[in-house]
Amino acid sequence: MVEEKMMRVFEHMHANPELSNEEVETTEYIYNFLKDEGFDPVKFRNITGLYCDVGNFDAGNTVIGVRADIDALYQEVDGVKRANHSCGHDAHTAMVVGTMLRIKDHEKLRTTGVRFIFQPAEELGTGALSVVDEGVIESLDYFIGVHLRPEEEADNGFASPSIEHGSAASIEFKIVGDDAHGARPHLNHNAIEVGTDIVNMLSKIHINPIIPSSVKMTKFLSGGKSLNIIPGIAECGIDLRAQTNTQMEKLKERVFEILEHIGKLYDVKIEVVNDSGIVASESHQDAIDLIRQSIVDVLGEEKCIDPIITSGGDDFHYYTVKFPELKGAMLGLGCSLKPGLHHPYMTFDHSALINGTDILYHAILNVE
Incomplete structure (x- = not known):
């Protein structure tokens, strides 16, 4: 059931892409989907996007954040210039939603708070800073992002505990x-x-x-x-x-x-x-270790590869630069992605989204 629902989210977003800072319908769709599933999402005040808290945020409890980016690129596809999800943000959103559905009633939430953030405008490099201005990062102890990786960086069925962007x-x-x-x-x-x-x-x-x-x-x-x-x-x-x-x-x-x-x-x-x-990545070793253990739990030791060093960029790293004490890192997911990120006809193995969801789920369970 969880897999069917997360794939429904993926297919909707893939068919209805929206550009950075224009994710109005995307925000509304995710908001309504989560409400229908019994969550209590909150739309950001000054930007598109939203967040949703589950679990116990009492003082002394660990709070972990999980981010999905929701915007699409603008490029020519089949001779028409339009919004297009060729960077995998539709997949990221589906995995985070799947993680929410899996963790929803888990006893872990009695002692742990989890904040799921659906961030706009990653492709402009400004979305993370806008989310910081919304005041939803300060209470986090850990923060985990996720990104599909091209096949030259990670084979299908493999995953990396961090993506070290330039x-x-x-x-x-x-x-x-x-x-x-x-x-x-x-x-x-x-x-x-x-x-x-x-x-x-x-x-x-x-x-x-x-x-x-x-x-x-x-x-x-x-x-x-x-x-x-x-x-x-x-x-x-x-x-x-x-x-x-x-x-x-x-x-x-x-x-x-x-x-x-x-x-x-x-x-x-x-x-x-x-x-x-x-900015370049400034990942925290504690977060890398947390994701590594979660990859091993789900895929096995042999499927956990070294941190990926790439010349690409992601505004996720503004969070750890702005908050040096924040334990942040990005999961890199192998999924047979080709011919490459941002290619207008990018494809990947959709079944790999289950791996990503399971790893994020285990990261929440493994956090102390």
Whole structure:
């Protein structure tokens, strides 16, 4: 019965994806589903999403949080741009709901509080911070997330006790100057040439090579239909990746030094219009050990693999960065996922959701 219900949740979400911060119907669906199952969910005050408490939250009792992300990506599928669950958030929600149904009447809840959080806007990297602002994290002792893993990271039937994501950042900026006639290149600075020098200098950034990192220009818009105009304006974007938060700080410092230097060299204004990103994982060993034991309980020792180190990102790690005392980690679930996360036609073995649900359930049982 639990499996049928969680698969019903998965199928509904998969068929009705909603973009980040637009998960209105998704929130309503989960809320009503949980109400019908006898839970008492609470919608967030200022954002989409919701949470639901079960168990005993009396002082002295351990409180464990379990998170599902509920938003979808925006991408082209079959020639149509639309919301699409190609990152597995529909699966994450189904597993967390399944865990709720399994733990609902367990005696463990007499001495343990569990807060299930359905978080919006993970794909924007802002949802976790919004949930923090809702004031529902401070009371947690443990916090567990879950994410499907591509087959090159975890085989079907295997699981990892933590996903060690890297930090990711985006810097958008404008090169601001004046256009000039193609016959008079001395009257302006060609924004394309300015941007080319920025690209070349980005490739000269050298920081500790032992810690993986990368920086590259991923957006450059300049010029127009008239080829006899030398453009003075360009809209640019840079993608940055680093395995640690300290490495990211160094990387961003070098990028801003380059932008400042090029601006002075060409005597043009370089205006930063957006500086955003997500932090690298700072998992807690106690949480990793808790998930590891739960994987062993469900799948066996031989199916528990080492922590997964990946250059991808997830805003779940804001929780442990904002609350260093919080014992947080993410379960990585092998499920024959291919060809990869964020691929518009991503597929995985749906039966693996039972493994994920069982592991989350055992994590609650194993917490002291």
